[in-house]
Amino acid sequence: MVLRSGFPLLFQQYKALLRKNLLISWRSKRASFIQLFASFFFIVLIFFIQEGIEARNKKSADFRSVRDPKPLVSPPIPPCERKYSVEKPCFDFVWSGNGSARISSIVSGIMANNPGRPIRPSKNGIYKWLVSTFFLWFILAIYFDNIIPNVSGVRKSVFYFLNPGYWTGKGGNKLKEGGICRCIGSAPPKEHLTPDDEDVLEEENLVKQQTKEGTVDPNIAVQIRGLVKTYPGTFSIGCCKCRRTKPYHAVKGLWVNFARDQLFCLLGPNGAGKTTAINCLTGITPFTGGDALIYGDSARSSVGMANIRKIIGFCPQFDILWNALSGQEHLHLFASIKGLPSASVKSDAEKLLAEVRLTEAAKVRAGSYSGGMKRRLSFAVALIGDPKLIILDEPTTGMDPITRRHVWDVIEGAKRGRAIVLTTHSMEEADILGDRIGIMAKGRLRCIGTSIRLKSRFGTGFIANVSFSGSTNEQRPPSRDAVATSHHEAVKEFFKCHLGVEPKEENREFLTFVIPHDREGLLTNFFAELQNKDREFGIADIQLGLTTLEEVFLNIAGQAELEAAMAEGRLVTLTLASGASVQIPVGARFVGIPGSESAEHPSGVMVEVFWQQDDSGALCISGHSPETPIPPNVEITPSRTDSFSQGRSRRQSRPVQGIVINPDQISTRHSRSNF
Structure with missing residues (x-):
């Protein structure tokens, strides 16, 4: 599909946005009336105040006794303007026409006192200066709007207008951003960590090799090259104390390829870095390090990002809709902004509304839609304009099972000729739709592969x-x-x-x-x-x-949480069947009970902890297995300083810290599903 560009696109976008604003204003008559006529109300108020003042002055005769000033021969009134500046003190003639004989006589006296300074009927020089300054401030506003970081920190380089690609739209595959003040708001880089998983390491080495050789596989739609996103720490001064926060590393080096005609599913718990990576690809959030090539254009280059936005469709995590507009009007608006020809806007909108089953509600305002209907409309907006890359951030949230299954069919059919990136919390959705699946945790890609490979490698x-x-x-x-x-x-x-x-x-x-x-x-x-x-x-x-993909996901997320919890010292309390409590790191699977050694069980006993995700996506304890003997081949390395008194007595009020056992040391015959 050929999209419009240049001035025809600009005019079409302006017309679509103007129509949108008029529709919203017309359908919100009360608010629009207040905004439009508030100024008229104050003008009328000032008029009546002035009339009241004049009416009061008519009753007084003091102003009639004011005498005309005597003309002074010296000094003359100094001129106001000197080239493009105004001299102070400034006095100038006031001309009110010939309507008043008294004022005319005063003006004649002033002119006689200032020979050589005629009163001009108009001052065109001032008008020209005002018009010139308007365009000057307009250009400066555009310039500073581009170089000053927005709320998300996105900006262009100081000399972006000197880049020929900015005017021609070419050269988006080369990163030429930078220049002065590029370090403002920067954060210290995160040291690169070698992946522990062999598949992730193989994917990283493949991308690095292609980057080094300067070649990109034509079947690759998106190539992420070491994406790093770090939010700088803050420093604040409070009452008698200073507070400093450390930089937060949201994404710690992501190397991955997204192939054409495939759907890549990106999974991970809340805070894993999925949405941050998506925001970097769409230009919402700037990169801290690394780069990404999307159909050959760099996502870090302003020129490349301008080209990428033409071929991308995005369904954000939260709906961006106007309650006063209908579903059909939303699609017409976004189709016009995308650059679709006017003749095909209506037909494409009707087709997409039918695909997401919103034909009957096409002319109903979006404010009356249910949560699932709004998600379907956002999904239809992502498909408008036949984009080459579709990014879906939890698109089926809030949909009923029947509609969700239908949207899955639409997504499956949309794979042809494009690449799709999907993030979701539904393991069933990822298992059905994902050609390849990657699981992120704590800002790192932990595993990658097909659903069957992940189940065979990380399932029980x-x-x-x-x-x-x-x-x-x-x-x-x-x-x-x-x-x-x-x-x-x-x-x-x-x-x-x-x-x-x-x-x-x-x-x-x-x-x-x-x-x-x-x-x-x-x-x-x-x-x-x-x-x-x-x-x-x-x-x-x-x-x-x-085993299910959910089990694989919880295994990976649990291991990442365990690593972070042990490094940060984050503990949760596990209540045993006997009523005793043990503190364990978040994500720990096998936990030894301190002080449980006996003649029958010389190594002590352990429990297997089952974890699940709560409503916020964080891991929480869902239960634990009965106490079983610790196998003799398990090496217990942590010290048991907090042991129970009197052997197996576990009725102390203060919980002790459990012993984390490496799952690899546990024989498979003793293992069960850990979640």
């Missing part, structure tokens, strides 16, 4: 669900309950003998087992033998699958 293993025949919620005789119990025990014993696993979840209808990855080679023969005994065990159905 395979999930086996065994359902039993005749399992209903109806009342059954005791004899059938006894048979069902025997079937359950037989299946549990079969899994324990062949695979060494215990059920993760069980009830009367089914059993759920978590099978570690190292048992994968045994599964073929195991399930063949289990299927042969399905009648003997009363099995109705067997399902086998990988």
